[in-house]
Amino acid sequence: MASVLVLLSIALITVYFRESSGGGLHQVQSAGATVLRPFEIGANRVAQPFRDAYGYFAGLVHAKSQNDKLRAELDRLRQQQTQNLSAASENATLRGLLRFVKSPSFPAGYSYVGAHIIVQSAGDFGQQVVIDAGATSGVRNFDPVVSPDGLVGTITKTEHNVSQVTLLTDETSAVSAVDARTQAPGIIQEGPAGMSFNRVTKDQRVNSGDLLITSGWKTPTLSSIYPPGIPIGRVTFVGQNEVDFYKHVQLQLFANFQSLSSVLVLVPKHR
């Protein structure tokens, strides 16, 4: 019985395969398909709600998967945007540094070492930062550190490849400065009321809005560690009373210590 059915199947295949599309078996098949069609349509109608439900849930799964992919892409693009913004900011800073190096206000007799700030100030116990240039780059203690905006501070510790910069805002920092317009001398220091231009005698003329620059004094035996003419800040308040010997002068520093990322270390050409 089974062998008869197998032979019959082989015969069907052979005949079907050899005959034309209008042959007898094809016509039988066509008729059979026509008979089956209502059943298929009926089954499809019965199955359609289930198929729709399956399609709906499959669509939800697909949408969820697509949502996850899009979220991942959004995160990646956000990171890229952050990196781009950071690169643009760094580019602007470096352009500023380059402009400063090429400008006439860049001190004569000094070369420079560009450096990035790699450790920011701790804040509570001193205003220091660490830069990625050290003794191997020619940096030494007490070398001045500047930004395109103005004076930043001075090198206070040097290692092979890193150095510590004590900022102007540190209480131990003191810079000899002069009023660029009147040449009134004084010392810029961080005090209880903020940055002050101290030791300005009452006979000196200092007005709000005056530019303060490094004095760069020099005697036969001693000299300031800062070259002359580096911008430091602008006077914001001037006052005096009859009791004190000196004027009360407050200033706003040019260097923005909150967003500082790159600096130049001024290295004397003839040390």
Next chain:
Amino acid sequence: MTLDVAKGAALVFVAVIVQVTLLSDINVSHGAPNLVLVVLVSVALLRGTIYGAAAGFAAGLVVDTATLQTLGVSSLLLTLAGYWIGRYGETTGRDRTHAPFLSVGVVTVLYSLGALILHYMLGDPASAQRVLIEALPFALLFNLALTLPVYALCRRIFMPPPSGLEEVRLLG
């Protein structure tokens, strides 16, 4: 006997209609469940070689007719499958719990292999990688998942009615 044939014909017919209208849509890596094959294996296990071969032949004819494929290809494969599983059921497998699963697993693999060879011989585009590596594992999983409910249903449909002359165990 006539009632059995009618039941078998109806079952196979419904299986083919469900297969070609609904189950062929479920497709994972080209692998789809084959309800006709699972029904055939169940019927053959329960009813033996002749019944299995005849059911396979009929199911194959309906499948090829509905799908407008080369007439006889499915018939040949399903006839052989029905016969062999029927023989297995008649000899050793019928009362064993694992028999339906083992039969469905083996038949699914052999059916895929046989279909590949037949289609290759007929000049149809047949990719062994697609059929045996990509599709077969999923088809196997689908068919094994269908085995338990389908076999239980078939067993219920083809269960012989109580004759009143049940076997009794004599005590003492």
